Amino acid sequence: MTKRNHTTYALLGLITAGYQTGYEMKRMIDQSLNHFWKISYGQIYPALRQLTEAGWVAASPTLSDKKPDRKEYLITDEGQKALHSWLEEPINGIASEKNEFLLKLFFSKEEEREKTALKVKEYQRKLEERLEAYQAIEQSILSCSSHSKDREYWLFTLDYGKRTTSAGIEWCEATINRLNGKEGTNG
Structure with missing residues (x-):
């Protein structure tokens, strides 16, 4: 299992919480995670592509009459294992705040x-x-x-x-x- 950055695991966690599109993830990040973990919109789709390539998520296109086609992401068994492994890792230290x-x-x-x-x-x-x-x-x-x-x-x-x-x-x-x-x- 390849180790990824923390944003990768944040996205895996969001998928397990039911946020399946990049847009839904970005909205949740803006409303909640951004208070303690910064993820830019430009990071989301490249990270989702990497997660798909690693086999940690599966992407399926969703057709829509009113909106452009979008992809929905579901976590795979390998992705679940990766997320659980990351959650079990000890905390390395307290991050310093830039203020x-x-x-x-x-x-x-x-x-x-x-x-x-x-x-x-x-x-x-x-x-x-x-x-x-x-x-x-x-x-x-x-x-x-x-x-x-x-x-x-x-x-x-x-x-x-x-x-x-x-x-x-x-x-x-x-x-x-x-x-x-x-x-x-x-x-």
Whole structure:
């Protein structure tokens, strides 16, 4: 079994969750996975072609009266084995996050503290927007009549995002207080 990159396994996982066309996969990625795993539209079809060539998925054309013909992908037994093998591999480490805001903050001694505090406040606002988006996603997942096995794990992943975002908001409040000379206060 050939080892692939993580995007390969993300696509295999999406297929097992019922997303069978490249378009459906891209929509799910945009609505969910992109919050923690970036996959561009340009990566999807080449990866699906590689998965097909490897025998991990089978592609079948679907005819449509209204839309152009499309391919539906189904995971094969070999693909299932590959996905299970990848899931069983140990985690190599915690990925480092690239965050332009933190990079700028790291060097912010070069600007006035008030300007830095405004940047932190803006970052906090964006985190609050993200938290609202996560809450909307959660309501969407919970309102679905489907009680698939995926649902519980999607909610676990979403909970991680909500908790880390909430922690980020708290960090912003504390940092703004410190920048404004109010080190002992929390709000």
